[in-house]
Amino acid sequence: MTWITTCTAPDLDHLDIPVIAGYLLNLVFTCRGGHNDPQVRSYVHAYILCTDKALRTYNAGRSLLLQYAQSENRTVLLFEGLADFETCISTxxxxxxxxxxxxxxxxxxxxxxxxxxxxxxxxxxxRPVRDAIEHMEKDIARDEVTQGTSIMLAVTNDGSTLEIGQHQLKFAALGNCLIQLHTLAQALASRER
Structure with a gap:
């Protein structure tokens, strides 16, 4: 029997990525995008790259969890999907x-x-979920982990929430955040200098 039978992470495959490709094309062919200030330009470049990465890892993690939910308990799919979500959350x-x-x-x-x-x-x-992912080994070393608490990113049995330690993040909230980050990335990629 599988740990989850569904994954309620919103489908974000419709979001146009990579945004960086359109951004670079705008810079080269239309002189749109970018920013005249080098520091702001660097922030924008880094932001667009990070947004693309966050969406790629989200979509990959969601796909793996959906495959796992339909599998005969192919646990490797669960662990790989959760690893992608760890990367997504940090990004x-x-x-x-x-x-x-x-x-x-x-x-x-x-x-x-x-x-x-x-x-x-x-x-x-x-932040609390990301910090728990990054610092769980310190909690383990200090013997601050209580019995029954997840020491790695996990998904609840109903497939709706990611959790680690005492912290939870609903897939719906993560999906909404990613949509807003993507919207901003597209706006920054196409803005006039």
């Missing part, structure tokens, strides 16, 4: 940090206050 955290850096830069490349607040709320949901 989303980087994306959110970059949005904060861009938004607070004196030459803000167009991140509105309302959008910034939305990203800050996503940061509050993502």
């Amino acid at each position: 989303v955290k980087r994306c959110l940090s970059l949005t904060d850096k861009m938004a607070s830069h004196r030459l803000n490349p167009g991140i509105e206050r309302a959008k910034r607040h939305q990203f800050e709320s996503y940061q509050k949901a993502i």
